[in-house]
Amino acid sequence: MSGATLFVVKGGVLGMIGSPIPSHDSSIPRAVPVNQQDSRGEKREGTARSTCWRLRFDILVSSTFGNEVKDVENGAGAVLECRFNPVLLSRDTAFYWIRTNKRDKDNVAIGERPLEDGYDVDFRPSEGRYDLYIKGATYGRDNGEFECKLKEVGTGDELHTKRFQLTVLLPPGVPKVSPTAPVAVEGRTIDLECSSSGGSPDPQIKWYREGSDEPLESVLIPGGGKDQETRGILRVVPKKEDDGGKFTCIVWNRALPQGHTLSSSLKLTVNYFPRVTVGPENPVLVEEGGRALFSCSVDARPPPNSVTWTRHGKFLATGYTFTLDRVSLPDSGAYVCQADNGLGQLGQASIDLELLHGPMVSTEGRREAGEGEDVQLTCQVQSNPPPSRVDWIKVGDSGFRRSGHRLTLPQVTAQDAGVYVCKAVVEMEISGLREPKRREGNGTVELVIRHAPGSSEVKVAGAAVVGEPLTLECGSDPPGWPIPVYRWWKGEDYDRALPSASSRFVVPSIDMNAQGLYHCQAENALGLGSPGSMMVEVNQRPRVIKSPPPSTVRKVGDPEFSVSCTAQGKPKPAVEWLKDGDQVGLEFEVRNEEEEIEGGRGIYRVKSTLSLHRALGPEDRGRYTCRFTSPIGEDESSLLLRIQHLPIAVESRRDLKAAADLGSDAVLTCKVRAFPRPTFSWRSGTTLNPSPGGKYETNSSTIQGDLHIGVLQIKGVTNNDYGVYTCEARNELGSTESVVSLGARGPPESPEELEAQAIGPNWVLLGWMEGFDGGFPDTLYHVSASKRTRGEKDRPLMFDCIDNNPCNITGLEEQSTYEFQVKAINRKGESGLSSTAVLSTALHASGIPQPEQVFYGEEAKIIRFSVISASLQLLGIAELEDLGGNWIPISASPFIIDSNIVEVPVGAEEAGILRTVRVKTCLRQHPDICSDGVQATRVRSLSGPLVAPWSFPLEYLVTVVVCSVGFFVALALLAYCCCRKNSKENDKGFEANASLVRPSLVTGQPPPPYYANGEPGYGTANGIYGSAPRYGVADGGGTNGGGSVNSQESLWKPPSSSVEESSSSAKGFYPYATQCHNPVPHLSAPTTTTDYSYYHKEDASFYSRGEDPYGMGVPDYFIQSPNSRVFNESVDSTSVGRTKRVIHEVIV
Incomplete structure (x- = not known):
């Protein structure tokens, strides 16, 4: 079986060259780490790509049935060693080399003779050597299989065969990726291909994902030669996370230097299905009746072409947001946002709407029980979320409070009867709001206890006045249940009393005969209560019964004038005479005649005569009014006096x-x-x-x-x-x-007689006598206000009064002194300044101490109260409430407050009709600035003196604090000097004993420099903005430079100063205060002047005559801002037809 070479890498077998090799064959190549010597003793070094396993494949020579694999570089030489046993030479042997490549199969050497150029043989049969030498190896000629054969001549038997698989090494070409810019769809498979050609042997191709060192599983398709592409195919099922991912293919073969690879990358674009996120919160918490806002954000490629909202499968709306107004309970539930971007799969998310509502409290309404029984009241609360607190309170009893849904009252008595309120509190966390909303709900239960009425008491509703209804109210304590009937009688006529279901006794219109002692008594099925009584005093409003004629004519020089009128009333009315609405002067004589009408039960008749005992003049013309007043009303009559006189200019x-x-x-x-x-x-x-x-x-x-x-x-x-x-x-x-x-028309004349018509804590109403306006009726007036601070004037504030006289100057500081001046401006120029008016603002009403411990003693008819000591000159005013709810000062008001305890007598007539009395304190210099009124507590008698409230004047407190601080500073300096003295003595002792080495407890560093508190120029008189913030040296919390514990740094370093707030006297402009002229501090003063004359300004665009209708350097805000808001004058000033303007000018 012929040999083969396998290339085994991480991930499995990628390819092989040659025929399969049995798994037990030792010729399977090994993966060898980089820089390890291979079988030929060569050491290859290089830096492999950081994302790849650094592998090196040795070229292994396998001796399987005499076969070998060998590499040769292109153009280099190679030796193919063919060794045999010389014993074979005993037979007639033929020697030859056969080459097999892609072109053909042919002999390259026979015996000792090569057949082609580039080949040579080392033929030494006796030594068993028949080697083939290849010179200048080329791919086309030498890449293939070489066989060394020894055959017996004649028989053709193979005596020896040796095969070589020779590879001519060529580096692979630059890899190409396809597609270059792939676009995939989420979930749909896409193949990424990387190919390379020109390499020998066929290269390895691996795929990597950016950010990972692990190769991806891919398919390698060898090319089979340098002229064919070797392809590595990566099959990807893309996800959303792969969008924008970078994929790289790495190409390598044995021709490349160790550690060097070729690579090519691509970026994968993934079109993914919509990912839907709903908000702003889930669930959305909305209060009933409010607005619910749903938002839907979609992440998709490509962007969605449709975003819809549905509920229960029904279409609601399109768009990324969806709003529900005035939500109610049926609107609660799930809402679905769906997005479609055309990839065939919808993205959706569900959001829940949870409806929040305040507590709905239900109670039983009324509960009836007998005395001694145990009573349990139940309160049912429906809310979302559940209530955070449920309390029971009792109407009229501020000290009664119980917690819980159930209220238990053991062994009730008549005192337990009343109205009980169940109060539930719900804290709602509403979507979109930072702070929770608090909602409350109430439910009431009227608890009635069966009991007999107690003692009765009679009260009168208002004063008893002739010709008006009289209402008496009968009340019992305890009131009794079942509801009692009432008996009313007057004087001793009990036998004529008739039972009535109403506790009120009403007389539609009374006369003086209605005066007397009235009684009432309550009775029910459980018993009879004690009677109550009240003496009713009937009064009569002042009524003029004899009036002067409507008018009269007199001549200049007539010797005297008198007029009289008569009125009657109870209590006795007071009379005053007015001329044109003001009290008459001292030159008039007033004579009053008073008499009590016989049988009139306290009704007085008052006749008043006003006389002038001199010759009449034109100034005596006018309307004369006699006005009769009492605590229960007033009446008046008038006479118009006309004086014949010659014309007076x-x-x-x-x-x-x-x-x-x-x-x-x-x-x-x-x-x-x-x-x-x-x-x-x-x-x-x-x-x-x-x-x-x-x-x-x-x-x-x-x-x-x-x-x-x-x-x-x-x-x-x-x-x-x-x-x-x-x-x-x-x-x-x-x-x-x-x-x-x-x-001819010209500049205006200067105003005169500048004075205050009214003064408040932060405003002054100024008036003046106008000069000739130069022929311009629309002349304007500008007021400057300079605050005096420690005898010096601050930079003035400017106010544009337009044409208002008087003019209300607002935004001033409380209890401060100002210098005011006014000038007039028209289109031809401006006048000089008026004379200076030095005025001081008043104290704010909130700074006036209120009366305390206010009592009214019914027996002594005295109002007594206390006032905290203060360095203020105060007046007191005591007032009665009349039938119309108006507060009328008593005859003793106003009165000077010169001690901590004040007693004020109340007249007999006033005490007879007194129902409610209150006291307030006012400033003597400004009687119209007062504290809030404090209602007096009515007591039978004023027993024992009041305890004056202790107070410590602020100026004394400041003095004590300053002295205390000074004392402790002096004490600290004294201790420091003593320590320094002792330190010097110790230093002398140390010098005398210089041979002794002792540790120093004090560092040798010099003390840090003194830090000035603030920066130069801040808060000085020359600062543009007045008092500016000052910043002290920041204190790090420790010593400078990290000094030692015993260093003297703390003696040099000042305490850290906090940032001081700016306290400029110039107040800002408040556009909502439409009734005021507001100061605007001048922000720059290029030229300071002593008058209001016009001076050239560098910024001609702001002070140009084209913008100013008067040409005097005052900007016309009507031209610059046609839509500016109109701020009308206050009620204390004359009406205006134009808005006020801000004057940017400073007068020093």
Whole structure:
């Protein structure tokens, strides 16, 4: 049997050359590690590919029946040794070599003579040698089988045969992969082919997956020669994970240097079925009535052409998201997202919708039980998720609370009767929300205990007033069950009492006879309760019974004036006189006559007379009102006094001038007060002759009462029209003249008399007297506010008041002093600054201490309360609640609070109608800024003094803290000095004993440098932004440089400073505060000025005249932002027709 060579590698037999060899034959080749010597003693070295097993195949020479396998490099020489036993020469022997290749089979040598070039023989028969020498081996000639034969001449018997399988080594060609860019479908088999030709012997081909050193199972199809391709086929069933995977084929044969291979790679693209993921959570938790949002993400190649939502197999919607609004219980369940990308298999995922709902609490509603019985109340709660807490509370009993679904009350009494509330709390974790939602549900049970009524008490609903209904309420404690009937009687008329099912006794309209003692008594089947009583005092609202005439006319110079009116009421009404809504001055005399009506049961009649004992003047005209008030109401009557007088000019600075440009129309006005109505005439040197449609036109009108205005209109103004005009107003009592100057339009005049009309904690309402507007009615006003800090002014804040006067300045700091100035601006320029008004903001109401321990003693008729000590000047105001729910100050209010304990008497009339009283504290300087009112507790008597609440003033507390810190610092310095002194003495001792070696406990490093707390320039007066944040040196938590425990570093290193918050006085703009003018801090100040004049700005785009309608450097935000929001003036200011604008300008 002829020999054969097998190539065995990892994965099995890939191929063989020659005939099969029995498995027991020792000629099967071995896999030998790289760098191991082979059978020929040659050592081959090389670096095999990192992803391959580094194998080397020895060329084994097998001696199976005289056959050998031999390799020769192309162009090299080879020796085929044919050895035999010389004994065979005893016979006549013929020697020859036969070659078999792909072309033919022929002799190459006979005897000692070669038959072709390139061959030679070593013929030494006596030595048993017949070797064939091959020179310059080539593949086409020498790649094949060589046979050395010895035959007996004559008989043809083979005496000796030796076969050689000669392989001419040729390296394989570069491998080619097919397809080069394969596209596979998930689950469908694809063959990847790697081929190589030109190699001898046929190469080995292995496939590898990137990232793995293990070869993949593949099929090797040998080519059988260098001119035929050897193919390695890798069969892949692709998965999604194979998409983008890199596959490499490795080619090798024995012609390649040891450790060298050829390779080629491809990248596999896999079209895979859709992978569907649903969210955002699964299940989706949604509260009932809310919105459910489902999302579906699909991973597929190619992308899906269809994404649909279904439920129970029914189509719902398409798209990656699906929304359900106002979800309810039937919407709960599974929803399926399906995706299809045309590969024949759908991808889908299911998401569940779980409906959450708050607790639905059900109870039995009412439970009736007898005294001494055990009662159990049950609360059933339905919710998703289950309730986290279930509590029972009792209405009217803040101390009652039980937990659990069941409430057990053992041996109940009448005091246990009432309304019990079962309160369930559910915490719902809703998809998409970070914080859980809390939902509560309540259920009530009315527990009634069968018992007899107790003592009765009578209460009146409101004050008893003549002509109004009277309602009395009878209540028993305990109330009694079954529901009792009530008996009502007045005085001693018990026999006339009739039972009533209602606890209320109502008289539709009462008179003074309804006054008296009322009784009520409750009764049910279980017993009779004790009666209750109440004394009803009937009052009468103030009512004017004699009024002055509606109006009267007097003349200037009349010697005196008086008016009177009469009213009656209970309690006795107080009277005040008003002139045009304000209290009359001290020059008026008020005389009151009071008398109690006989048999009127406390009704008083009050007659009041107002007198003026001097000659009347025009200023005395007006409406005079007598107003009668009591705690239960008020009434009033008025008289209009008209004074006949000659015209009196009503002039202001702006009325004395008029302005108009050449060619335009001018309007001049003059105002006078006069009665009867005057006539107006105008002249300028000579009397003007006005006519309708002419150069001059005049008219007049009555503004209000005896205030009249005359108007002169000049059409087509020329230079000759500029000058002085005289307006004469005349009636039958005389005349007056006013002078009005007409000129060209120009800048406005400076405002004057700047003052505060109201002040709050962070706002000031400013008003001023306007100067002449220069002929521009739409003149604007700008206000600057500079805060005073320790005697110095901060950079001013600018406010644009537009045309509002007064103007509300907001965004100020509490309890701070500001300097205010105002200037006027129109299209021709701006005025100078007004005089400075120095004003301080008030304390916020939340900083005012509230009254504490407020009591009202019914016997003494005194309100007593306490106030925490504070360095504030306070006023107190005590108020009664009237029938309409309004709070009316008592007669003693306001009163000064100058101690911690305050007592305020209440008048007898006020005490008679007092139902509820409250007390609040206010600032003396700003009585309109007050704390919240605290309602007084009614007690029979005020027994024992109140304990004044202790407080420690803040300034004292700061002083104590500072002193304490200073004391401890001084103590620490003293200890440090002592330690230093001792250290020096020890150092001297160490020098004296220098021969002794002692360990040093203090490092020799110098102390670290001092760190300044903050950076230069922060928080200085020159900083653009005022007080800026300062940053201290960061403290690492240990010593600098990691000093030793005993180092002195802590004496040098300051404590770490935290970041300080910026406290700039400039507040931000709050667009939602539509009632305010807000300050805007100026962010840059290229030029500081001392007035409001216009200065050239570098940024012409922002301060250009084209953007400013007035040309004064103020940006017009109406042009830049046509859609800007409108912020109206506050209720304390005049109405505006334009929005406020931010002024970016700083006045220093």
